[in-house]
Amino acid sequence: MRTVVFLGILVIAGTAGDLALARAMKRVGQVQLSPSSLLRGIADSLRQGWMWIGLALHAAAFASFMLLLSWADVSVVVPASALSYVTGVAGAKLFLRERIDGNRWAGVLLIAMGVALVLAG
Amino acid sequence: MLTPSLTTRTLGLTALAVLLNGVGNVLLKLGMQRVGEIRAFSPVALAAAAWQASTTGMVWLGVGVLALFFLCYLVLLSWADYSYIQPASAGGYAIVPLFGWLLAGEQVGALRWSGVVLISLGVVLVGRTCVRTSEGG
Numbered sequence: 001m002r003t004v005v006f007l008g009i010l011v012i013a014g015t016a017g018d019l020a021l022a023r024a025m026k027r028v029g030q031v032q033l034s035p036s037s038l039l040r041g042i043a044d045s046l047r048q049g050w051m052w053i054g055l056a057l058h059a060a061a062f063a064s065f066m067l068l069l070s071w072a073d074v075s076v077v078v079p080a081s082a083l084s085y086v087t088g089v090a091g092a093k094l095f096l097r098e099r100i101d102g103n104r105w106a107g108v109l110l111i112a113m114g115v116a117l118v119l120a121g
Numbered sequence: 122m123l124t125p126s127l128t129t130r131t132l133g134l135t136a137l138a139v140l141l142n143g144v145g146n147v148l149l150k151l152g153m154q155r156v157g158e159i160r161a162f163s164p165v166a167l168a169a170a171a172w173q174a175s176t177t178g179m180v181w182l183g184v185g186v187l188a189l190f191f192l193c194y195l196v197l198l199s200w201a202d203y204s205y206i207q208p209a210s211a212g213g214y215a216i217v218p219l220f221g222w223l224l225a226g227e228q229v230g231a232l233r234w235s236g237v238v239l240i241s242l243g244v245v246l247v248g249r250t251c252v253r254t255s256e257g258g
């Protein structure tokens with residue numbers, strides 16, 4: 001039971017953390033691959049509240065992962081890894097207002113199944 | 122528009138990010154193997170392990186490469202949809218068994234091969250969609 005709870009935290013905090021980082025970087029705007037643009041991009045991103053929320057959620061996901069590993073095998077994260085592709089796209093649609101067309105949904109479902117097979121195989 | 126196209130730049134930087142993530146994790150793992158298995162979880166024992174990790178060059182190399190990965194990831198998120206980058210970076214899961222088989226002669230079972238095929242198909246499907254569909258936050 002606690003395994004399911006911590007897997008849930010891992011998926012939800014991991015996905016939410018990524019979505020928060022994505023929102024922060026959308027607000028920063030396109031960062032170019034030049035030293036000055038990169039430095040300005042990093043400075044701007046650190047001024048975004050969503051950046052810190054994203055980092056905190058990732059820390060929570062990492063802590064949950066470490067706790068899981070203290071009693072379970074690494075392979076328990078297989079369903080979590082696969083599921084996070086689906087929660088990621090759903091979150092991107094709801095929270096980031098990204099348009100997910102049929103091709104993208106189909107691709108993500110194939111990838112989720114494929115990742116589960118590769119990690120379990 | 123800038124050249125090369127946003128799609129080309131996004132796919133190129135995604136490939137670099139996947140590579141950096143993989144290399145960084147391997148370096149970190151090699152570093153932690155030098156530190157040795159952590160068996161005790163008291164605060165004192167964890168602090169001792171953290172101290173030992175912080176004096177291992179390979180750990181710092183791994184952390185440095187992972188920091189570069191994170192920088193690439195943030196730049197990517199400023200360019201493209203999260204729902205584009207996240208599935209596209211799953212290509213890494215397909216490449217690892219493929220390279221293991223090609224370069225190291227590793228045995229890859231039917232289950233993993235079918236996973237590689239599904240991931241590749243999925244990445245191609247996602248890759249054909251529009252890179253960026255939302256503006257601002």
